[in-house]
Amino acid sequence: MRFRLPGDERWISAKSILIPAGTRVSLENQGGVMSACYLDATKPDFQVLKRRMVSMAEGVYYNLADESRLTSGLTQLRDEAPGFAEAQLRIEALIHDCTHTSTVSTDPRIIYVIDRLRDTASMNISVSSLASEVGLSESSLIRLFSLHVGTPLRRHRLWFRLIEFVTLMLSGVPVASAIKRAGFTDASHLSRCYSRFFGVNLSYAFSKSVNARYIIDSRRAAQKKPPCQVS
Template identity: 30%
Template structure:
């Protein structure tokens, strides 16, 4: 994807969040299961959503919202789906690409310290324990029927529960976890082909398609920008 060449900076992966900081290239229009918070580092952030261009110091992007970053130096936070930070920010309540409230200031100060403190405040927000049992086994090769049995539910009931609480099918979340595994393997120094295989993708092309679908950029771009945590 030619637009990926414009990306420069660093990507970090924390327990409850991922972060990109630097100059973003123009990604293609895409949506992903992770919410996104974009702050401009040299002027307002500019994000194109389905209703047009939103320009603000901080822009909130709900999970699944089709959007496109319009360049410029930014700090972008991706709270891990169903993680403590996502629960703290109540991302399931975000309905459209929109400016953050004026009082929003979670991107200030030391990045890791600030985000970890925010995440700790979301510790007490729980999801349905039956769904949690199924999610904990998503990184296995269990079928939907097996996952449902583990959670004490029928397959249709588990499917409905996942859609209600996650806003997406379990298959999408399984793919997300595999992407996360691939990124961690890339950060550990593995090549793309090995990272794809260890994450459960059929091949490198499968990983390419999934990364493009959920992030609008290629694994090669991510691999080039990955960095250790900013501790």
């Protein structure tokens, strides 16, 4: 595939690209198969991979060392389609197995806030309330969050809402109810957010004609299933 940065007419060819959160790039996969991995902001995955990238252009890293191992591992993951827990373990292994103990760590206050955002994604807990919980001012939390995560706090909450919506949908919750429970205003709001984050239209992503397989945490999915109706 190849990529291009905003304002740059040059296309750069690469088999692997590491894109910092909040960075906009144009991608052209030339009809090939592409795998997209969204890294956990509470873990040092990005910094670990960054050190293994060979090339860099305007803050975007590309050409991973030992690229063939990553390609082989992801292809095997696609073909074998294991469950959620096994898939998570394999991805972690692909990121960390060739790396010694990392010295990179995320501020524990940011890890706490991220966990809170994940658990309360559908709720509009104010930034000032979250800041108070970790002993920071609102402005300090905003700056620290952006420094560690690379995206604004509210945008990260929106990300968790999208994950919540997908989990609810795959758990059998009706669309209208899933939209409301995930914290979106309406279907249009959800559709706009989905296309911005994932790069495809929501209707296309969930179309029966699209050959896509979603793997979610079965335990979380079971908790979200609608109750059985007894007549």
